[in-house]
Amino acid sequence: GQQVMQIPQYQHVQEGEDFTTYCNSSTTLSNIQWYKQRPGGHPVFLIQLVKSGEVKKQKRLTFQFGEAKKNSSLHITATQTTDVGTYFCAAPDSWGKLQFGAGTQVVVTP
Amino acid sequence: SQTIHQWPATLVQPVGSPLSLECTVEGTSNPNLYWYRQAAGRGLQLLFYSVGIGQISSEVPQNLSASRPQDRQFILSSKKLLLSDSGFYLCAWSRNNEQFFGPGTRLTVL
Numbered sequence: 001g002q003q004v005m006q007i008p009q010y011q012h013v014q015e016g017e018d019f020t021t022y023c024n025s026s027t028t029l030s031n032i033q034w035y036k037q038r039p040g041g042h043p044v045f046l047i048q049l050v051k052s053g054e055v056k057k058q059k060r061l062t063f064q065f066g067e068a069k070k071n072s073s074l075h076i077t078a079t080q081t082t083d084v085g086t087y088f089c090a091a092p093d094s095w096g097k098l099q100f101g102a103g104t105q106v107v108v109t110p
Numbered sequence: 111s112q113t114i115h116q117w118p119a120t121l122v123q124p125v126g127s128p129l130s131l132e133c134t135v136e137g138t139s140n141p142n143l144y145w146y147r148q149a150a151g152r153g154l155q156l157l158f159y160s161v162g163i164g165q166i167s168s169e170v171p172q173n174l175s176a177s178r179p180q181d182r183q184f185i186l187s188s189k190k191l192l193l194s195d196s197g198f199y200l201c202a203w204s205r206n207n208e209q210f211f212g213p214g215t216r217l218t219v220l
Binding site: 033035042043044045088090096098100102103 | 151152153154156159169200204207208209210211212213214
């Protein structure tokens with residue numbers, strides 16, 4: 001079945017630096033979603049990308065959907081301690097059920 | 111507005127004991143409901159999903175079961191817990207592909 005692979009698994013970032021996390025699939029995706037889970041919390045929806053090549057921004061977060069709709073990225077600029085958490089990408093399989101990536105755990109060093 | 115509740119928030123159970131986790135959704139009707147498990151530091155594993163009362167689909171073979179006795183109630187059960195059942199159990203409902211997660215139940219099996 002469809003799988004979404006997410007890299008890196010861990011990301012240590014100095015406060016103020018930028019970083020990017022990537023999500024890849026071997027199959028074309030109808031859409032891709034990103035979620036954030038704070039330590040000890042539950043995943044919270046951030047955004048959904050639907051169109052080929054789509055780019056969306058939320059303050060310091062930039063989300064991209066690849067032209068072939070097989071990959072996506074989340075780029076965070078000027079990382080802050082509030083960015084700590086695990087970021088998941090997720091995409092629906094052929095039955096409409098969301099398949100989540102393994103997540104990128106982000107640790108921010110002040 | 112819609113809200114999703116889970117209880118208990120934390121649970122410590124001995125191996126071989128039964129389990130019952132409850133999830134209820136308010137503010138929406140006939141939601142698709144999901145049970146996920148998240149092992150420590152890992153991604154989300156879909157366990158069960160339901161599109162209506164009495165309709166349950168199992169994603170992975172295990173000693174857990176799910177039931178949906180009412181439209182907005184989803185229950186996760188086990189007759190005999192295993193050590194490997196420890197984890198963070200999340201209930202979710204979906205709307206337009208987006209999933210909304212409950213606060214979760216942290217289960218420790220000793």
